[in-house]
Amino acid sequence: MADFGNISLALALTFCVYALFSLFFGAKTGRRELVKSGEHAVYAVFGFVTLAVLALEVLIMRSDFSIEYVAGYSNRDLPFFYKFASLWGGQKGSLLFWSWILTMYGALVALRNRQHAGKLVPYTLGVLSLTAAFFLIVNKFGANPFERLVVDHGDGARHAFAPQDGNGLNPLLQHPAMVIHPPMLYLGYVGFVVPFAFCMAALLTRELGAGWIKLARRWTLFAWLFLGAGVLLGGRWAYVELGWGGYWAWDPVENASLMPWLTGTAFLHSVIVQERKNMLKVWNVVLILATYMLAIFGTFLTRSGIVSSVHAFAQSSIGTFFATFLVLMGAFAIYLVVTRLEFLKSDNQLDSYASREASFLFNNLVLLAACFAVFWGTLFPVFSELIQGEQVTVGAPFFNKINVPIALFLLFLTGVGPLLAWRKTSFESMKRIFLWPTIGGLVTATACVAFGVRSIYPVMSFSLAVFVIVTLLSEFGRAARARRRNTGENLVSALVGITSTNKRRYGGYIVHFGFVLLMLGFTGRAFTTEGWGEANVGEKFAIGHYDFECLAIEDVSDPNFSGMRATLAVSKGGKKIAELSPEKRFYQASQQTTSEVRMHHALLEDVYVVFSDTKEDTGRAVMQVWVNPLVQWVWLGGFVMVLGTLVTLLPNRKDRAVTRQKRAIEQLLRETDKATVGR
């Protein structure tokens, strides 16, 4: 099976190189049959990589420990789902998974645009094949997951070797979120290769009008959705599994996933300006190139070992592959932009700073500032070591100090942007539209201060959140009222009606609402309460306004692990609200100890309990407890953002009609072509 996997990889690489040349050469020389052949090769590459992935999954399921990767990341007693997830649990397997998703995207782009005439799609598939070829080279020669375990018995010869059992998957990765978090994240990371490929194709063909933007926007939104969902799921995993009471630690690997998401967000906003006003053409190209480079950079950061991170894969030589690829692609992209500047001229005209296009400009600026701050902070330890010879740590306090004000300004723009008109908003109009949101924000600020919130950032965050919510409600309200006047529908039907007629706009507003909830959730972090408690069976301790009574301390065992469990009754104001059973586990295969957190969730606050240890002298269970306000709002906000993005992704009826018409015209043109050739 390992040979089968290896052969599949070799064939995938061969077909990928063929696709690359036939697509570029075919498009350049106008040889349609060569382009068609290249498209078929793209499907074949996806097929062969799928076979390689299946081969590795079969090896994992069979517990074939003669394969180094299988022995390193799975074991016999590992539950089925986690065995399945072992595919992306280690460096080599996850890179193969990366290639699989990338080639799947290639096949989907080929399939979706098979009717599309012109050079843009062949070049796009060519660029996708170029990236795929790089990853397949890494899979084959840098990080091959089908390598066998060998041992030297001292005779100088290398003998095949298969241990009785494997090392097992890292216990921290044995969580349901980890079965879906990496695929989501990869769908996002890899997804950004598609808009980049469209952009490069547009640069190569000099077709830099609205065409590539139209094709790339939906793919960008798709990738942005998955990356955002993946990042949030990662946060959820960290919260549930790592047992430190938080969900975001500004770890380099977390930062690596945030950066392309930020530039992707900037692109999704500025692309609207290009569509409406034919402005910011160069800017959009730069943004999509930056997003791609940051996606690859994130992969490089995770796998090269240049920064230390709890999430990073083992340090390996493939960092050199990635660094070389990044430099070459970056240089090529910059060369293309510089040589195509004359084709990127746009009608940049700004009537007023009080306009929607100006707010988009500032939104982009703020998003890029946030991205730069994260990038700078993540790499500063490397710069520091290079220049001073001494590494410094850039931890959460730095990122919070820099990014909290930026995020608050972004929240402010989220409220202001949608209310401003294109071109210019008059002062009178501004007074009218911002009156209620401003009153809402000021009342909230006063209430916060009155209730004793003394820190400036939480007060600002709550006030701006109310400001944005009022603006969003007024936007929905205004449109729904107008529709009700015309149609006589009830409020709910009117709201559904306005959303379905302009999904992009109102879906965007739903995403903004989700962002507000997310920010409220982040603000809750400022009010976290933490404490330690220890108790034997029947004893009690209190933390915050919660009382904890220890009901039992018992041993637990499973084929995969052994450990201890404490059962606690949690009460608030004398009323029992939950029974929590946190565990402390020891995983035999990996020889690791982990804490299994247990929580009581509520919309207002979570009670988060970690079983830390038992005291040797007293036998008491030692518990670490966090009371985390508003954490659920983070997940709720994420869910609303996903929902809003899905609404935005749905095609409008008008778009569908236009697509149908375009397809009919293209079909007619093809038939006319055939008839002409036949004559």
Add this chain to the structure above:
Amino acid sequence: MNHLSAPSRVLSPITPTVLAGCARWGAPIGATRWCHALRLVVLAALVFSSNAFAQSAKTQLKDPALATRFNEVSDRLVCQCGCNMILQVCNHVNCPSAVPMRHSIETQLLAGAPNDSIVAGFVGEYGLKVLSSPPTSGFNLAAWVMPGFALLVGLFAAVYLSMRWAAKRRVAVATPAGPIDPELKRRIEDEMKSV
């Protein structure tokens, strides 16, 4: 009942007044819903009205002022066991690095050492990497300055570009339009009539 440094909550003076007022409002039927809503708001306010910011209880210090200083110091340091976590956050049981570091902070605080000298002691022992954020001197100042500098450069670029674009617009508006072609005028009028 075993209390281990459970953090105290300080309510704002207004809170009991509001709660008492709410209790008095209980009777009128029309006010019940409002009263319930206000109670929810007050409950939320209770959650957020704590005067401490991200309270921690990783210290056995009983004096609230010293406990607050313990939090401030441990927030400025990183655990050296390799977990890369802020000393305040590291939750490893019997961590070979976090436990002695915290103990050392407690001892020095009880001995009356100022926060900065405690932190400086750790820097002397472990180097700059023990700090959770880069210091604000020498080359490391760049870590703090660069994001703000980049934002300023971006802001200037955006303002400069937008002023250029605004000027372009003024030129476009100021350019007098030539006389309308009579044929075009006729077509526009025809189109308008057909609408």
